Amino acid sequence: MAKTKIAFFCTACGHESPKWMGKCPSCGEWNTLVEELVQKSSGTKDLIDDLVHRDSGRKKTFPQLLQDIVPGQNSRSDTRDGELNRVLGGGLVSGSLVLIGGQPGIGKSTLLLQLAMRYGKTVLYVSGEESEEQIQMRAQRITGDGSQCFIYTETDLTEILSQALKMKPALIIIDSIQTVGNGNIESAPGSITQIRECTAQFQKFAKETNIPVVLIGHITKEGGLAGPKVLEHIVDVVLQFEGDQNNIYRVLRTTKNRFGSTDELAIYSMDAGGLREILNPSEMLISQSDEDLSGTAVACAVEGLRPLLLETQALVTPTVYGTPQRSATGYDARRLSMILAVLEKRCGLPFGSRDVFLNLVGGIKISDPAIDLAVVIALISSLQDISIGKNICFAAEIGLTGEIRGVPRIEQRVQEAARLGFDTMYISKYSPTIKVPGIHVKLISKLEDIFQEIFG
DSSP: OOOEEEEEEEEOOOOOOOOSSSTTTTTTOOOEEEEEEEEEOOHHHHHHHHHHHHHHHHOOOOOGGGGOOOOOSSSOOSSSSSHHHHHHHHHHEEEOEEEEOOOOTSSSHHHHHHHHHHHHOOEEEEEEEEHHHHHHHHHSOOOOOOOTTTEEOOOOOHHHHHHHHHHOOEEEEEOOOOBBOOTTTSSSSSSSHHHHHHHHHHHHHHHHHHHOOEEEEOOOOTSSSSSHHHHHSSSSSEEEEETTTTSSSSEEEEEETTSSSSEEEEEEEEEOOOOOOEEOOHTTTTTOSSSOTTTEEEEEEEEEEEEEEEEEEEEEOOSSSSSOOOOEESHHHHHHHHHHHHHHHHHHGGGGGGEEEEETSSSSSOOOOOGHHHHHHHHHHHTOOOOTTTTTEEEEEETTTTTTEOOOOOOHHHHHHHHTTTOOEEEESSSOOOOTOOOOEEEEHHHHHHHHHHHH
């Protein structure tokens, strides 16, 4: 008979401890150890390992010299979704394990059901949260063939792997990893032990059968993926689905990718027919107002290989209370405080006695420092109540000494601005010389220079 015991696992690093401690001895995090019921059984892993090895025809591996390794042909498959291909680095890699996380109701299941219906190959969609009827009702409003999509409602890991080995699909989707459990482990599905063991078995299955597996993961109230931190280390790709449920736009970011860049960004629009790709996000991120209003400026950012033109909006008002308020939506609040300090020091502007609110149109979050200059212009425009032309855009970083610093891929930014009809663009004097037909590029070196040129 298998023995059971109580153990404590760290939610940050997965460290196992026989007793509770306030501080994890492995990673040093505080209050991260949680209690789990553990079963010591020699057959816990052997049962699933034998199942996979027997049916998949596992071959023995031997050490090889690096130069003797032959790269696989056609290792990526098209998902029939241009935005998803972008964040994956060009498509799904054979034998990869992909994890998609996001808030409840953000559209994770809808996105992967669309993928299953449009993939063009046999797909096994495993759901532990919804019935077949619920999934079929959602599929009715999604455009796609779906003739090769198989729905399987199961939460037992052994049964899922058995069916997958019998079918040998081109893709497996698990919705969600928190509902899957191994019957040989006493802990409930969704516990740290179950998530770690089930994810490890899916990884082994994907590598040995060369079938890509996509997992849906829940997130905690702090915004991190539920389960041990080792979960993100096991998988090959981690995608984060972001968005406001009051906004129709959804953003899919790459936070980890062993097969491509981690700077890519995909934008979708949620409508009655599911998630629709936004092919030109710049038009979405610029407001359509016909009037020239103070407190707005257009910046050109780059996410991955994609240039984005977005509008920054600022509101500067006299402080009612003793301490000025600082609020930023889609922009780093600490960087906003730094920029306000630079403006007060270098330009003598009285932001210390003003409430400042900053917003990036479209509900998108951008970390590219190239939008610093547009933030500065929007802040000064609101403070002075002077509007600037809607045909001007900006791309430069602000230093602590007030210098205008250059940013990478400036030619790509200028070309995107010219394509969208802007006729003037301010960049750093230290950027490479750029000549693009249809747009006048102005070079500046100091914050005081652009303040005098635009606001007099």
